[in-house]
Amino acid sequence: MDECSSLPPAGDPIALANPTLTGASQRAALINSVAGRRVLIVEDDLALAGFLRSELKGQSLIVDMVHDGEAALTALQDERPYDLLILDLNLPKLDGIHLLEQVKPAHPRLRMLVLTARSRVEDKVKALQSGADDCLTKPFSFSELVARVQVLLRRNSGVVPNCSKVGDLTLYREERRVERNGRRIDLTPREFAILEFMMRNPGRPVSRGTLLEEVWNMPADPSTNIVDVYIKYVRDKVDLPGETKLTHTIRGVGYELRDA
């Protein structure tokens, strides 16, 4: 994927000094800015993990949870990359610090937020030195967690370029514009979201279940063909007769966007 230009970090960062979300419009704007991002919670306290998962889902995030360090390593092998890892330091099987040390080199773009009941400064320093982006001491309030999650996800979003290219197909995220070899392609918001996600994963097969989760924010459901229907809409607009085919069906898997 060519990067046409870099998207500057999103402005108007949430001030951590005032983390309380007030105002429907502010809240909606915040939710929209991170909606559909994938978060993995690693917390051995089942009640707390379940509560955080439920509340973060309410923020339109896609949230998975595991309860030990080894399970976290396995979950991070998923073909769909996570945007944020929220982890406790006191983890069974693989301690949080060791998990951080293993994950950081393999997933340099993954943001990591450490939750700890250890208030000792050296624990936080160790976590930050091991690759954590931020630390939060329990008992924290959910509004503070959300504020920090928003900041980290926005910081991550700054790494995604405004413009992506696959072959002669170019997508401009900020302008929500798509062109192919100078030809403007009009897409509905849903079609744009599909293409945008596929252009973030060029040359990689993307399953129908993944598209359902990422674009529709719905759990994978083999009984629906909605993804196939929309892929056809996108394909009909992107690949005109006589042009090199960019959208490919991977039998038994899903779809892939690639140049030839």
Add this chain to the structure above:
Amino acid sequence: MSSGMHSETQQESPVANGLGVGRFYADVAEGLHAIAQPLTILRSSVASLAAPGLTPVHLRRYLHISSQQVERACDLFDCLQDLVIANQVEAARAPFELGELLEAIAEDRKTRLEASGVKLKVVATGERQWMVGDFARTRQALLAAVRIAIAVSSPGDSVELLATSCNGLVEISVSNRLAHRRTLNSSEHLSLALAEANIRSQQGEFRSAEDPFRMSFALPLQDLDP
């Protein structure tokens, strides 16, 4: 635990119970870690309850969550308090019957056992035997062990409560037959620490292992000779 059974004699330090001060602080830290979990949920739930425009469904949900976590936090608080008491206040020293102790444990856990489908096998060797110690602390230690053993049980597992006597001592053990392949959480570690403090405060011997779970302790039998 009923602290009213204890004499109010203050001990000099936790070291007097055979636990180092460092270990005592480590146990308290474990307890603080455990209590931070429900407090985090409570803090967030209460903030949500105060948010404007809360629907009745959400109101009920957050109230339910809050009430669960208040109970959990209170249980952990009691446990922490008992840990301090076990290290500060001298244990009672009175005769009690072993069978009565085992019966109390089985009765207390009956409902939980039935709900989880785990079998509790109680084996006591010998006739009616009288132990000497603090009934409340011993019962609490044994209950904690059985509670943990049930919590880590998997289908097909069983928990054995075995009491044997030898050389003027009763050794009581609680063990899982199968390995559970999970690490005990902060609450369970705190319970285990309290069990140990309760037994050591009676100058008893204490041992534990995590997987398969096993906790055992030894306390003296009453000397019936004149």
